[in-house]
Amino acid sequence: MLRKKTCVAMLLAGGQGSRLGILTQNVAKPAVPYGGKYRIIDFPLSNCTNSGIDTVGVLTQYQPLELNAYIGSGAPWDLDISNGGVFVLPPYQKVKSSEWYRGTANAIYQNMAFIEQYNPDYVLILSGDHIYKMDYNAMLNFHIRHGADATIAVRPVPWEEASRFGIMNTDSEDRITEFEEKPKNPKSNKASMGVYIFTWEKLRHYLIEDENDKKSSNDFGKNIIPNMLNDKQILCAYNFNGYWKDVGTIESLWEANMDLLQNPMPIDMHDKKWRIFARNPGMAPHYIAKGATVADSLITEGCEVYGNVNHSILFAGVIVEEGASVESAVVMPGSVIRRGAIVRRCIIAENAVIGPGAIVGEEEGKIAVIGHGVTLPAGVSVPAGEQVDENYTF
């Protein structure tokens, strides 16, 4: 028997993130690189560690190889401990059936035995899709103080955009009275962040009930939350006002990266009390050569800059050769921008090579994307909004 835990976190990391196009061709969305040295999953994992939650199940399904390797023993997040730690939980074969995770609720349902091992009072449900820093412990205290059965983290969104989100209508004491998925005429602007705390006993009950309902789509937002509301359970909204960014699309991933270049930074990444931990590639410090120019950019270890970098983010080991120009671009680990190439308003995935004199992206318009490991021939041009993978023909 493992020692009891007050709260166990379950991180839903199985989604494909298909709107990220070729960036998630071979990796799950939570493993997508972000911010020069992170991957999206570093944010919820670091939040857990910083919040004192040391037991995390990561539910994987789509292209888990890179994600599994990245999480490893959990050491970068101090989650390599003997009583608790991080556990990768893929779907598995059972005596009577074997099935994929059918929905968010079903994924948790299939891993009830994992949760039960720790006999927790509360379960925190997270997703690996967002960039934010949040104290889950403060949210847990809120949940306990309100005697809630479920607490849903919400954040204010501009009223004109509210109809794109799952909106929580609340009374004056933050109790949720109604939940509307993408309402035409929103009554509130409190959008669900996909971060839930449940009192485990209640959640277990609703997971089993939901599983027995053959018509259910086994989803937290569509089924579990509405069912609990119908049964007059106590559901509370926890207001979060910090930086939160969904990086579900190419444009929003690019924007979220560019947010780090704002002054002041909308998300404080220098806070020593709330570090975002990441697996370290162990490369030499980066080098800026004579004749190079850098401005308004983030650059990390292993980079070598001989050309011009402006308003951009370079990940580990990126090389910008002489006369190359990088402008408003996100260049992921190991990529090389050859002599005289121009890359702008684009995302260049890992280990790509931009041939000499090639041009990627345009000053205006949509973000261009160069896929993982693609070698762009010399002198070619990739227009705005194009996605270039290995099979692309020029």
Place this chain on the structure above:
Amino acid sequence: MKDVMGIIYTGEGDAQLRELTLYRAIAALPVASRYRIIDFLVSSMVNGGIKNVGVIMQKNYHSLMDHLGSGKEWDLHGKIDGLHILPPFLTRENVGLYPGVLDALRSNTNYLVRSKQETIILSNSKIIYNAKMDELVRFFRDTGADMTLLYTTDEGIKRDEAGTYLSLDESHNVTDLEVDPTHPSYNNIYMQVMVIRRELLRELVDKAVAHGLHSMDRDVIQRLVRDGTAKVNAYEYKGMCWNIDSVQSYFKFNMDILDTAKRKGIFREDMPVYTKVRDEMPAYYGDDCSVVNSLVADGCQIEGSIENSVLFRGVKIAPSAHVKNCIIMQDGLVQEGAYIENCILDKQAIIKRNARLIGPQAYPIVIAKDVII
């Protein structure tokens, strides 16, 4: 390499490193934006497949212990072997300070006896190198040597009236060795790294200390070579190396690695150098910064201009500050309008607004830890 262990001796004299070694051993000196000297040595051993590394501490070893921790960053935190920190302790023979590596090893006889590996690589901690230890050990075994010394012909690590120089025959056997000569007769410089059978080392240490001898090179190796009682040969290290024994040589190493070829010589892709990670965000470069020929670590915020400089983690260069030929350690701050040239700023040093500090190139100014100017 399962049968090889490593021992690093960190008790070298540090008189010429001034304030830099006030609070730390040479092995713990911060170098190259984010490393400590010992990182190169431990990483070399680990990359060579060694799983048992002992670090003999001497004085001021807190910062070294703090840095090495459980050995996790070097994968030396397993159940079998791993990192062994060997601090000095009082014994009948040792009252605190080791006169040399022999006495240090004598004090740690238990560690030598208890370890399972039959072969030992014994390294100093002031020469920075990144060697293929497995090839060194293969040479030691293939030649059936009792002791193999690692040497270089790189003149950069040569010192006046210091160092040990080797004469070799065609099959690389050591035929003579000179310790601290004024005019060395040989070009082969011993790097203070050796491979030796564990049992033999224990025996030699025991005998030497029992006879009141303190110098490994003069009293042990030289005698073995002269008396012909053991087969002592040497293996050439062809990579880059630096001897960090003074402020000048410390400064030179950091400036040397600004050169891409030299940097790649020590930071090799197939032999990564591991260090303690601080989880800082990538370095930020402001709109009006100017950066020329510099190495910069994560967590830095550069808004002023830097030239030929090495910046450690978390350093801030304010707008209109100018930094030239400087080494600025962790969390240093150079405020608006300040100008510094040929300076070494130890950790958390602050150069106030409009201050000017220009050291001579041959004798850089050292600003001690936490000092505000």
